[in-house]
Amino acid sequence: MINVAIVGVSGYTGLELIKILINHPNFDIKYIANTKGNTTSSTLHPCLQNVCEIDVSKSNSNDISKVASLCFLALPHKASMSLAKELLDLGVKVIDLSADYRLDINSYEKYYTKHIDKKNLSQAIYGLSEYFKDDLKNSSLVANPGCYPTACLLAILPFIPYINEGCEVFIDAKSGVSGAGKIANDINHYCNINENSFAYNPFHHRHSPEIKEKIKKITNKDIKINFVPHLLPLTRGMLVSIYATLKKDINVEDILNNRYKNSPFIRIKKSPVDIKSTSGTNFCDIYAIKNDKALFITSSIDNLLRGASSQAVVNANIIYGYKETLGIPSIAYVP
Amino acid sequence: MINVAIVGVSGYTGLELIKILINHPNFDIKYIANTKGNTTSSTLHPCLQNVCEIDVSKSNSNDISKVASLCFLALPHKASMSLAKELLDLGVKVIDLSADYRLDINSYEKYYTKHIDKKNLSQAIYGLSEYFKDDLKNSSLVANPGCYPTACLLAILPFIPYINEGCEVFIDAKSGVSGAGKIANDINHYCNINENSFAYNPFHHRHSPEIKEKIKKITNKDIKINFVPHLLPLTRGMLVSIYATLKKDINVEDILNNRYKNSPFIRIKKSPVDIKSTSGTNFCDIYAIKNDKALFITSSIDNLLRGASSQAVVNANIIYGYKETLGIPSIAYVP
């Protein structure tokens, strides 16, 4: 058994980490924290009553290092890196669900803020296991991918060699509201979301550089990615529609099947994917079709699981040499 | 007062026609029908109790010609043209909400069925008033545009001169469930739609040739349109996201403002449009932004109103020389 800690348990991804880890055969939750402490898991999340009753501490790196060898950070962007740095110095492995270790230094400082832990940033492994599994083994710091980048990269990467780089690529991404977090605001007011849908931050969302940078790193190609996210009137789940121009004729299904034949979390579908079939699971469903030179790829994930918490536990499994599917949810919220 | 008839009042668009026309100052409903007759408007639609209590007849062209000079056909595709032909022969003007008179003969017979009224097909005016207003005046047969083509054409037409014809254009369209009609099936089962979303018929939806053909007719350009519709978990409304590659630098807002400065139903927005602001109205809201050569246009309409019934009444206003906004709903379902 590996003893683990979770910091940031007040939010949705912290809750999902608890839900997965309390039933995981090889990880044992020894410490959970938020910024204030002095509460319990079931006070923060009443659905945990009788299921998980643990004291919630005020986050402290020394306390963590005494009880856990791995810590999941489910903190807001920017808040994560100072704690990660302390934990790594104390010998605690870190899986960071924020954006703080996902980008190269220039992109990070352009889109977020000044980085205060450049040394570890250069060592962090991007936790997209279908592409970085070998690097993840025995790593000490995992930058867990963002929800949009996860769904986009898994869908588009197999097709990069066949895309006409002279044309623009467009990603129309659609997310459930839980992706915007648990803090109430005018956007996530029920009456603003229900019976409604809209794009936001077209071309300028902060997940856009993450997608571009990883495509470049993995394929060495500069693809003109244009990312437009939309909000859907549903709580959890994400649907991504990618549009590109092909440079030659291809068999889209073969390309997907070949690339992911050994990937237990990828399901190649024979008709367009839907959100429900992946909700509650770590699966990424993918479907693609072409029309002459036009390519359409659509993928679906649970934004809080494959897009955050269950992906983080997969990465933990890989770090410790466990089977990557160990303790990972696969039963969808259907109906 | 112009006496009018509505055929096909059992469905959603028939209901919307009743709702608009009972309050219209210059049109007087004299006859409503469905395929069976022998019922009343408020039996079919309980929400009409105390609001509109009219007998529903079994559809008959002779009966219509005796009481009405204009007939709205809210019938399924294919069922419409035989009745339209009879009505036109009897001197009744027709506004057809089906696809039967929207396409040229070749496209129609490729995507639908054999056409049985070719003579009138060649005379029909496409009822997109922002582009065919002069033709609509005094016309006898209006082919009311489909919901997807309405939202797509209004958004893309102003930009056609600036689009790089060598690259693919992609339309990611998102519709509420009412667009799929009132007949219950596995797709529109509540549990299949709620907390779900998915693409359907990617590249192969029958509204695709309507969009392409009208772009060609209006702009004389062959644009490579790729149309991918999606279902959203909401009842009414439609959000269209269009992605294209520009051939030169443009000012997107100026182009929209100039094109639609005299169009009372088009609202150019300064931030991405949403579905709610047009639900319940005949408005089409449009927003566009570019990123170097990448163009994103997003439009929103009420699929049952601007995409069907209120657009039909606007066309009726124009036929008779009334102000086009007369009796047309403009108050959104907000909140």
Next chain:
Amino acid sequence: MINVAIVGVSGYTGLELIKILINHPNFDIKYIANTKGNTTSSTLHPCLQNVCEIDVSKSNSNDISKVASLCFLALPHKASMSLAKELLDLGVKVIDLSADYRLDINSYEKYYTKHIDKKNLSQAIYGLSEYFKDDLKNSSLVANPGCYPTACLLAILPFIPYINEGCEVFIDAKSGVSGAGKIANDINHYCNINENSFAYNPFHHRHSPEIKEKIKKITNKDIKINFVPHLLPLTRGMLVSIYATLKKDINVEDILNNRYKNSPFIRIKKSPVDIKSTSGTNFCDIYAIKNDKALFITSSIDNLLRGASSQAVVNANIIYGYKETLGIPSIAYVP
């Protein structure tokens, strides 16, 4: 034309007042205000773009008295009475949508706060037109009923003479989220409401004394009313289920039909009412059934219209001797 003002246009009921009054044939909006001013109607409510573009003032009673003879107050409870007092002193008639003039002084001060306008409180007419129409004519101050009391009173009042006063009466009320207002909070966060439902403040909601007091005032009976409100995952609408024990055998449908045969906004149904059929309208639909001594009454209203804004305009119609249905919405949001 009567010149009117609306104070409190930022919220949902203020918006609904604007939406009704801009199309009303006999009322002319001359002034709208919120607490801050310095904005416009379509800035506050983007759906009003091209529909209603009016400057929004900072609320001031002197300014109102110069331009309007009637003022609608769509303000929070407690904030309303100081402005109402000023307006009445200046000769402006007031229709108050808050709770400030609905209760007798003892109940008000028990459930809300100290009342600062006792003189006018004693003069206010409770704006439930089916029961107080004669009093409303020529009145200067109308206390517009709360949404829950409206749906409950209209349903239960006809049955009061037949209810066994020795048994408890139970009201299970279910409201859409718009009833909780436009300010974002943890309760109305989309993820808390969607796929969820729950009771709140059982037996202790502040609409409970309003219901009891009006039953007593109208029927002179002390009925043991127990009121339990619930939130539903929908934006607008309210469904009330009332359970009582009868003291003798009755014909429930006759009782309803007789009581409301001259009430244009009441529809007696032959099967259980639903929320959709009244959404967007001023109707109150009512259905009742008994099982031996058990009585079930269910009513449906639009909480923002019949439960607030359209009821307010009905009351304005009555004050000025207009037909009560003049300019009142009757077309439901169906589908």
Next chain:
Amino acid sequence: MINVAIVGVSGYTGLELIKILINHPNFDIKYIANTKGNTTSSTLHPCLQNVCEIDVSKSNSNDISKVASLCFLALPHKASMSLAKELLDLGVKVIDLSADYRLDINSYEKYYTKHIDKKNLSQAIYGLSEYFKDDLKNSSLVANPGCYPTACLLAILPFIPYINEGCEVFIDAKSGVSGAGKIANDINHYCNINENSFAYNPFHHRHSPEIKEKIKKITNKDIKINFVPHLLPLTRGMLVSIYATLKKDINVEDILNNRYKNSPFIRIKKSPVDIKSTSGTNFCDIYAIKNDKALFITSSIDNLLRGASSQAVVNANIIYGYKETLGIPSIAYVP
């Protein structure tokens, strides 16, 4: 390991049984069937792709008896009893999720149809484990409770001794749409449910006699139960609100805590229960409050789990002497 079969896997409760049993440590699915056969689990339920790929047989009792010692029947009412009879004769234990073995013969034949297996009907154990645990041990035929009766009985039974039998008791029950099954019809059309709610079959739902009969059997009291179900615009979950008149003063929380202190699936709450906290689990959350003589009890369950499939597996655990919580879902669908 106990080998089990599931018949009726096309529907929602069949799917839920598969989802629970594939991860259960002591039950091994050896056979699944529906009425047609010749398909696979993941063809029927695409969400099971890569999770559970089993052939679906055409239901046959002999085949079942060769491979399984326990069979779950997730069949429609009336269809279940002929298969159950065959299986019991062949020595296979049966857990029946239909109504066929829940009622005494008179009630069954009054509300459903002629019973063809009276012998076994008299032997069946009602599978509400909090009240019949001892009887369930080693039983051969379990009548799994209906969803409404489960939520109602667990909430009301502890209070029966304190209820004034001279007054009517009212149950206002609210169910998600999945309770109405997977077959598409006008009721469960998305546009009929979304933004809507309504009562159905007031006083005359077939779960009403089940509730009354079990109260009588367990407490020997004749309580005047009046049951009014409502549909909510959500997929899964059930909220029950019970209203009764007390005959004396009681401490409601003590009564609940005492009755259920050893019940692992009952959670007594300190504020009103909500649907989300039990969705995805076998929990029944209960909250009660009184106001003088008025009693309000509210309970929440997942209609497909505690109201059907997970309750069935709990009963299977008890039959075989396993811990009742073994393999039973406890992680809620939150957010």
